[in-house]
Every structure is written in C-alpha cells, then in structure tokens.
Amino acid sequence: MNHKQPASANIVIFGGKGDLAWRKLIPAFFNLYTSGFLPKQFSIYGVHYEKMPEKAYEAYILEGVNTFSQYGKATNKEWKKFAAHLFFFEGDFTTEDTYRRLSLLLNQNDKSWGGRAVRLFYYSVAPRFIEPISLQLAQHHLASDVHMDRIVVEKPFGSDLQTAKELNQLLTKQFREKQIYRIDHYLGKETVQNLMAFRFANIVFESIWNNNYIEHVQITVAEHIGVGGRGGYYEQAGALKDMIQNHLLQLLCVVAMEPPVSFEAEDVRNKKVDVLKALRPLTKIDVAKNIVRGQYSEGKLDGKKQAAYRKEKNVNPKSTTETFVALKLFVDNWRWKNVPFYLRTGKAMAKATSLIVIQFKPVPHNLFGEKIVTDTRPNQLIISIQPEMETTLLFHAKEPGVQMKIKPVEMDFTYKESYDTPVPEAYETLLLDVLEGDATLFMRADQVEAAWKVVTPIMEAWKKGTAPRFPNYEPGSWGPKAARELIKEQGCEWTLLPENGVHKIKFKKR
Numbered sequence: 007m008n009h010k011q012p013a014s015a016n017i018v019i020f021g022g023k024g025d026l027a028w029r030k031l032i033p034a035f036f037n038l039y040t041s042g043f044l045p046k047q048f049s050i051y052g053v054h055y056e057k058m059p060e061k062a063y064e065a066y067i068l069e070g071v072n073t074f075s076q077y078g079k080a081t082n083k084e085w086k087k088f089a090a091h092l093f094f095f096e097g098d099f100t101t102e103d104t105y106r107r108l109s110l111l112l113n114q115n116d117k118s119w120g121g122r123a124v125r126l127f128y129y130s131v132a133p134r135f136i137e138p139i140s141l142q143l144a145q146h147h148l149a150s151d152v153h154m155d156r157i158v159v160e161k162p163f164g165s166d167l168q169t170a171k172e173l174n175q176l177l178t179k180q181f182r183e184k185q186i187y188r189i190d191h192y193l194g195k196e197t198v199q200n201l202m203a204f205r206f207a208n209i210v211f212e213s214i215w216n217n218n219y220i221e222h223v224q225i226t227v228a229e230h231i232g233v234g235g236r237g238g239y240y241e242q243a244g245a246l247k248d249m250i251q252n253h254l255l256q257l258l259c260v261v262a263m264e265p266p267v268s269f270e271a272e273d274v275r276n277k278k279v280d281v282l283k284a285l286r287p288l289t290k291i292d293v294a295k296n297i298v299r300g301q302y303s304e305g306k307l308d309g310k311k312q313a314a315y316r317k318e319k320n321v322n323p324k325s326t327t328e329t330f331v332a333l334k335l336f337v338d339n340w341r342w343k344n345v346p347f348y349l350r351t352g353k354a355m356a357k358a359t360s361l362i363v364i365q366f367k368p369v370p371h372n373l374f375g376e377k378i379v380t381d382t383r384p385n386q387l388i389i390s391i392q393p394e395m396e397t398t399l400l401f402h403a404k405e406p407g408v409q410m411k412i413k414p415v416e417m418d419f420t421y422k423e424s425y426d427t428p429v430p431e432a433y434e435t436l437l438l439d440v441l442e443g444d445a446t447l448f449m450r451a452d453q454v455e456a457a458w459k460v461v462t463p464i465m466e467a468w469k470k471g472t473a474p475r476f477p478n479y480e481p482g483s484w485g486p487k488a489a490r491e492l493i494k495e496q497g498c499e500w501t502l503l504p505e506n507g508v509h510k511i512k513f514k515k516r
C-alpha cells in the first residue's frame with residue numbers, strides 16, 4: 007500500500023510447484039511484474055523436493071498464469087522477460103543441504119546486484135513443514151536481517167488456540183514479529199480495503215455507525231461450489247475453522263473497529279484486535295441456541311449432479327464435518343452494545359456471493375401510515391465484497407405522481423461502472439505489501455490467537471455434544487432451515503443484493 011519499492015528482491019516459494027503457487031502466487035507476481043511493481047533486480051525460486059527440468063517448470067507455471075491471471079494469456083514477450091527471473095529449485099524442505107545451497111545463491115545475487123536484497127520466504131506448505139523450514143532458515147542466517155527479510159505464512163494458522171500459540175512461539179523464537187506476515191487473503195481484497203476507505207474517509211456514515219442507528223449486521227460468504235478435490239484438508243477443518251475463524255471474523259473486525267490513530271500497521275491492527283477481544287464469549291447455551299451447522303446432501307448444482315459431502319473424495323462416509331455455519335455474535339463495547347452480528351458461510355450454496363449488510367433501525371415514528379408507505383423495509387447498506395463488487399444504499403423516496411406513495415429506491419456504486427482500471431487480485435496487493443514491508447493487512451500473533459479464542463467454545467461444545475443429523479441442506483439452497491430461524495427471531499431475513507423491483511439511482515463514471 008505504501009509503495010516503498012525495494013531495489014532488489016529474492017523471492018523463495020517453499021511449495022513452488024504446489025497449487026497455490028500455480029494458481030495464485032506466481033500469476034500475481036507476473037501481474038505485478040508487467041504492471042511495473044516489481045524491483046528491477048529480482049529472482050523467484052520455486053522450491054520443490056522432486057527434480058524437474060527448468061523448461062518444464064517454466065511451461066507448467068506459464069500454464070498457471072495463462073489459466074488464472076485476470077488479464078488473460080501472457081504475451082510471448084512479457085513471459086520471456088518474466089521467465090528470466092523465475093527458477094526451479096530442487097530441495098527437500100527438511101534437509102540442510104537445501105538451505106546451504108539457497109544461502110550461496112541468495113548471497114551471490116546480493117553481490118551481483120550491488121547490495122543486500124529484500125528476502126521473501128513464502129511458506130506455501132503443509133503445516134508440518136513450518137517448523138523445519140523456520141529452524142533451517144534461522145540456522146543458516148537466511149532471514150536474519152530484521153528490516154529486509156520477511157516470511158509469509160499461509161493458513162491454517164494452527165488448528166486451535168493451543169496449536170496457534172505454539173506456532174506463534176516457534177516463529178517468534180526464530181524471527182521478529184515484524185518479519186512475520188500471516189496471510190488472510192480476504193484482507194487483500196479490493197472491496198475489503200475499500201470498507202476502510204468507506205468508513206474512515208467519509209463523514210456521513212460514521213455518525214450513524216453505532217447502536218443508536220444500526221439494528222443488526224449480516225456477513226455472508228456463500229460459495230457455490232462444493233469442496234471438490236479438497237476433501238482431505240476440509241475434513242479436518244470444516245466451515246468454522248476454514249472460514250469463520252479467519253475470513254469472516256476479519257470482515258467483522260473491519261466493520262466494527264474504531265477509527266485507528268493512523269493508517270500504520272500497528273494502529274490498524276490494534277483496533278481490529280480490540281473488536282475480537284470485545285466479542286462476547288459464547289456460553290454452552292449460546293452455542294446450542296445461536297450456532298447452526300450444516301452439511302450438504304446429494305443434489306443438483308446448475309443442473310449437474312452434486313455429490314453429498316460424505317461422498318466427496320477423501321471424506322469419511324459418516325463425516326460430521328460442517329460445510330455450513332451460521333452464528334450470532336455480540337461485540338460488547340459502547341458502539342455495538344446489543345447489536346447482533348449474524349455471520350454465515352457455506353459450500354454448495356445457491357450462489358457465490360459475499361455480502362456485508364448493515365440494517366438500520368426503523369424511523370422512530372411513521373408519519374405517513376400504511377397506505378403511503380406500503381413497503382416498510384428498513385434502510386439498508388449492502389456492501390458486496392464479491393462477485394458484484396458494489397455498494398448499495400436502500401432508502402425510501404416518494405414515487406412520482408399526484409398522490410403520496412413512498413417506496414424504497416436503491417443508490418448504487420459499482421466498480422464496473424465507476425472505474426476503467428482493473429481491480430487487482432488480493433494476492434497481488436498482499437505480495438506487494440510484503441515486498442514493501444507493510445504489514446497493515448496481515449494478521450499479528452495476538453489477532454490470530456484472539457480469533458481462535460472466539461471459536462474455541464464452539465469447537466469444545468461440538469466435540470462434547472452429539473453430532474447433528476447430517477446432511478441437512480441441499481446443494482443450491484441457502485443452508486439449513488435453522489439458519490433462517492436464527493435471524494428470524496430478530497424479525498429479519500438474510501439479505502441479498504436487490505435484483506429487480508427496486509428503482510436504481512446510479513453514480514456516473516467520472
């Protein structure tokens with residue numbers, strides 16, 4: 007975000023042939039390169055334990071770029087230039103020899119580039135490799151420059167509070183906290199960053215952003231596809247650990263945080279962690295009453311057969327892993343006293359949509375009566391994180407005509423209509439931030455632990471209690487019925503972006 011481009015960079019991806027490197031990381035580096043955001047001197051090493059000819063690696067990565075880059079296929083010229091900086095590095099993550107060779111290579115680069123380069127070590131690996139990689143990096147002094155060397159750790163960051171603490175201890179023993187970039191890619195999404203701009207660069211919303219005017223908040227992250235080939239991982243995670251503990255709680259933090267003192271990493275992260283600390287601890291009764299879990303059955307998605315979760319590859323046929331969670335939380339502080347936050351996420355849902363809905367309270371006195379205001383839906387601010395990427399304000403207006411009739415209208419800001427510039431992928435933003443040493447959008451140790459604390463009572467109650475009757479929702483639906491009931495007690499429904507029937511007022515392109 008700050009654009010303090012380093013003069014040179016050595017980028018080492020452990021798991022350089024893995025799915026994440028292929029689909030996200032290297033396409034993101036490629037796009038940063040073609041947009042001129044990478045330093046003049048840089049090398050990317052994809053570390054993988056099996057031998058692979060350089061040319062084959064290059065071709066494999068090019069396929070990933072061509073398939074997943076939002077700008078489409080790479081031109082020959084651009085690719086050739088980029089590929090000159092990309093190297094396959096055969097090496098076992100656990101053996102000393104790998105790090106000895108790596109050290110020689112990076113030092114050599116520093117020499118020929120005329121000074122110490124920034125080093126970025128990306129852990130795109132299974133959790134069991136985090137320890138050996140960290141120990142070896144430290145032992146070989148590969149990441150010993152506190153200001154220049156950074157490590158990036160992917161989720162899952164631990165599997166519960168205890169393991170997250172152990173992981174933090176392990177990492178902070180080898181590196182300084184400011185060198186550790188715990189990634190939550192939701193924080194890099196353009197629309198999530200815009201939420202900060204929306205809240206803190208405008209005066210109009212702040213005065214109503216509290217329990218005097220807001221009745222409740224909804225956060226939905228619905229995915230349309232099932233778990234696909236990720237059954238093995240997902241069985242251990244489930245929707246609570248895979249999505250709520252990280253992405254949804256982080257979205258909640260951005261909605262609920264107090265204005266930070268500055269936009270510096272520590273100030274922003276302090277305010278976010280305050281939100282997590284203020285979340286009302288869940289009692290056993292809360293877990294029973296306010297948390298709904300679901301698992302999808304066999305059914306149809308877009309006319310095609312969708313297997314039941316229990317029939318997915320590498321999934322236990324009697325699995326009690328949840329593929330859907332809805333829950334109600336409260337942030338116990340002055341601003342949010344008694345404002346429920348409803349969160350839901352699930353796989354194989356009716357459509358892919360991630361929304362934040364701020365539902366305002368009704369007017370204190372209805373001046374106009376039922377005949378004039380026929381549609382009494384409250385004011386709502388609907389922020390679509392993806393895929394629509396729009397912000398919509400629903401408010402009431404007089405319909406043109408000789409009679410007084412009041413109906414809701416919709417005021418819309420969409421990225422598509424407002425900007426010609428493409429929206430960067432979350433990984434582009436985040437990787438550039440790491441290179442530039444800006445940790446604002448990354449998770450600090452205490453944030454991760456505070457988030458685990460929030461979900462711990464749920465995990466414990468689920469472990470002790472009897473498993474629900476799964477499956478309990480059909481693919482292509484909005485999850486179990488109980489999720490609708492959870493929000494109904496508030497007299498509300500889960501809200502989607504209005505499609506038809508509401509008159510739109512659009513912001514024009516400038």
Ligand code: BG6
Pocket residue numbers: 229248
């Ligand atoms: C990942 C989860 O962190 O986020 C996946 O492990 C999920 O299960 C993904 O599908 C969703 O990310 P996005 O950016 O596609 O909404």
